[in-house]
Amino acid sequence: MWETGSDDHYRSHALRSRVTTMLAETSKSRPWMRDGGPVQVLIVLVCWLVCSGARAADPPAVEPPKIVHFVEAEFPESERERGEDVAVLLRVAITETGEVAAVGVVESAGQAFDEAAVAAMQQARFEPARIDGKPAPVQIDYRYRFVWREEVIEATTAELVGTVRERGTERPLADVEVRLDDGRSVRTDSSGRFRFEGVEPGERTVSVSGEELTPVGAQETLTAGERLEVLYEVEYVAEEEDEDDEDIEFEFVVTAPRIKRQVVSTEVVAAESRKVPGTQGDVLKVIENLPGVARASAGSASLVVWGAAPEDTRVYIDGLRIPRLYHDGGYRSVLHSDMVRSVELIPGGYGPGYGRGLGGMVNIRQTALDEDGVHGSVALDVIDVQASLRAKLGKKFRLSGSFRRSHLDGVMPLVAGEGVGDIIPIPRYYDGQARLGYEIDEQKRVEVGALLSSDRIRRTVVASDPTLTSRDARAMAFHRVYARYDKVSEDEGNASALLYYGQNASTIDNRFAGVETFVRHDAHIVGGRLSWRTKLARFLAAEAGIDGDFTLSDLQRSGSLGAPPREGDARVFGQPPSGQLNADSWDTVQGSIAAFAALDFALFDDRLHIIPGFRFEPYVSVVSRALPRIGENPVAGKQRLDMAYEPRLSTLFQITKRLSAKAAFGIYHQQPLPEDLSAVFGRPDLGLSRALHYLAGAGVQITEHLDVEVSGFYSDSKDLVWRNIAPQPFIAQALSQVGRGRAYGGQILVRQQQIGRFFGWLSYSLMRSERRDDPSLPWRLFDFDQTHVLTAVASVDLGAGFDLGGRTRFATGYPRTPVIGAYYDGTTDRYEPLFGERNTIRIPAFFSADLRVSKIFRFKKRDEASLELYLEVQNITNRRNPEELVFDPTYTQSDYIYGFPTLPVFGVKGTW
């Protein structure tokens, strides 16, 4: 009886089954027979027939035939489910030469088995039977047995199959090249499917590329004997840029790979930014590692981009502007990382789709609401606790939500003792997001959402002199609700509509050195955006839209004119404010409706893009009080209307396949802060500030995943608001609007996208930012100017779920104004500093090296459940980094407040 093998029905795990049939009488002699198997041998020789010359009285000597060539029968595919031994009894006619002359079925086991057995037997050869020593034809009955036998195969290769589809539409993408790091590549079929067989197991890198697709990479873990099924969702370049594609060439993006991957049987790979040391897994904190961004002081949430003031850089979440990116202290962003698909920094020169800001732009793209099933995460570290949830509701609805709350105020007293919260400002915050998406059809989607954020700091430092007891109470909260409609169609163009409403509420209630400061700002924000883009011709695309935003503010302020201080003030850290006080309360309405349009001329086979654009924006400003309150004088307000004309131009020239050049220009306007429209503390008739951005640069793609971008920039700002320096200013003119600003420099970004086990980037910025607060004053350095900012980030996948990341940063210290003397104030019993030229000295440079190690434990491969533990160690060299220049009370000694020493941060995150 013979044994033959074939693949079992498909199984995804390591075991594979093989069904064998064996011809028992020869099994022991055949080397390919499996050892130890329950080979059942059955010899059935039913009869043999002597054809001629046989005599009953003298029976001949008979030798049966012996098989010399066996043909293995395939186990019928259709019968694999049977899982048991099967036999077919055959009647075989054998010639005197050993040939099989005929095969017939005596006992059937089913058509499939019968046919397989007959076919195999017809190809067999025998040593002929012998009768009296002579070869003779015979007919025998032969039981051909298919023996079910399962055995473990030590598989050595893996299989990778998957689908590539377009993000958003979920349309399968055909003819997309999928490349494996062993050199093999395939193209997706019409269903977007691809398949690699015989893949060497381990960490493998897969890249997806195609026409108009940004090459992207993903890392997969393949196990021998397994088949890994993956789904890659990719975007076309043109669709990534939303309304402002013309500025893409100046968006220095280091984001999570522009690919959303949902791996069916393994965990979702964390985005690059989560692995960057210092982020504590917060995706949005990666921004501080990007070129053009000044390093913020420890405990500061300032975002200084290309020398612009922190309040001049705008932060958008899918087109929805939010008032801040980070919570107090800068330890966390205001948006849960699970809600973030990517974050991009646009330092300047962006297109006409956006405005109202003199500086750069941070554009946060949220994760798409497209996952099936229920997914979520829970995370905990020393800073806060986080949770997120994503679920599909029915066929059309998808829901996601997240929440975070800090507990530093609980942790810090355990480490530093009770009362530490009264000494240092420990941020207390929470934030939450909720989104509900509805898929109208493959091209249209509607989403409603809400997000909120709240920060609070409250502390009191009791002094031995109760009149000097200090109090610091600050709160900042905002929320937004929005509705968005998106229509994506290659033929008809893309259209989107966004409506939003929100509130901001901030309060400062301080008592410092006996001086009370109170600032309250409550605002209602309402706005919307309509945008549309389409391709008008093969070489021409167009974008147009309307963008409106109005803010109604209710403000109240009392205290010293110098508290809170302004950028550029000659002061030292910790200097008490002046004892001259005032108070005011006022309302403002500020807003604008912009119409914008851009054309994208694609010339020379798309190698040259010229993108002119224009934004026309009338601004309105209404202030309830034009003059300070005096007695019972009637209240008179102030209104003004300003027209802003903002041409924008971007060009990109793909000189060669690997070399490109780019340039951009734009004019930008910005309304004054509502706080500055006070008749007492500010100036109600403030108008628009203006900035011109000039950019030029080049990009070199060294390899498919390694590129270098070099850029230079110059920005010129006019009509900036600063304090009125007149010896005796007019009433309601505490501020003036004659300031100038300029920032210029260059930056280089060398970026290795995640390919293989490694990703990283090196960025260096050389910048100078200056201000001239009044035409009569000399130029001075901007308070946040940093000449050199160097950041190196690298992360390597060590395998087995371990990731190791490193970051080094070097940054020039911020400018400060030297103290050249001091005098004693006999009334306040304090020394007061005398200053030299503003911002002519600097805090020493900053350097820090940080490490991050993480380990991911995977629990259910197909369900993406995992547990991540991470340890971040900041400032591993324990360098004493000066963060701020301070003086003793007599201003005769100076020293620095130093940043964090070596600081480990441990966290854990569970994801399913």
Add this chain to the structure above:
Amino acid sequence: MHPQASRSLPRWSTFVLFMVAFSGCAPDLDDRQGIVREPRFIGVRSVPAEAEEGTPVAYHGLFVGPPGPLTSAELDWALCTLRKPLAVLGPVHPDCVEPSGPGLEPIGTGHEILTSVPRGACRTFGPEPPDTADDEPPGRPVDPDETTGYYQPVRVWAPGTGDEPFAIGQTRVYCGLAVATGEQISEYRRRYTFNQNPEIESAVLVDDDGVVELNPIGDDPTLVSGVVQAGAVMTWRVSWPACPASVDDLDETGCVGAEPFVDFDLERRILVDRRESIRVAWFATDGELEVDRTGRDEDDLERSSENAWTAPAEGGIIDLWVVVRDVRGGSGWQHYRVDVR
């Protein structure tokens, strides 16, 4: 470095530390001011504390050093004539803290100088808007302090001593109310009483061995207020006179303690009755002070304050000063001398 220079976080320069963000390390600076280690001003006052334009006023400087009062120092006085620009966050125009210049009007030398409050002080340093041209908007008045007070600054300089320090003093100038209603202005004028410099009624050093009454010695170098034991830890207590509880109970001469006064609340736009807070600054030429500043808030009716002073381990003559200040810019002081044995 002073032995107390390095200390726990809460005690290091409250002003600066309060502003420290959540960073790692506080600086290593000496934040103590109570022990006099070099020639310095520890008080400047105007007598009277509050006056109207054109009325006489005397300025006194308390300039001391490790040996005691530096009465031989030639103090140079000048009135400041420049309004502080809005961009200057300090109390006076920087040009007023110079030996001389266009912003200064010299008024003489000495530890006490007589002059008068310049006419126009309420326009330069007060609520009266500065002059402007006819086609210009009115000028911006000076913001008052938390007691609706306005001040004429005076500069005092000690050339030839140590680092030649500068100090400023101020006379509270009565300019009335400027932003209130007519009715409020009338009531304010009727009920307001000029501020008086606070005075120290008594001072004692107390330890387990008894009480040492500290008698003021003025500038007489031969007098000693009392005798204390070397290394003794003593409670140093000062008190000031009692004042009526109500503004309406004050007579025209006012009170030299924590006075009640009428104030205009800028936020609520109403007149309010308040009581002065008193701040106490403690100085010694040697030994160790537990704290440098104490005081009583305006809600605290106690009229004394105390500190702890540890006498030096070695004997000698030690000078002590207490300076009291009220919230309306008035100040007063006393000088004591103890023989440490």
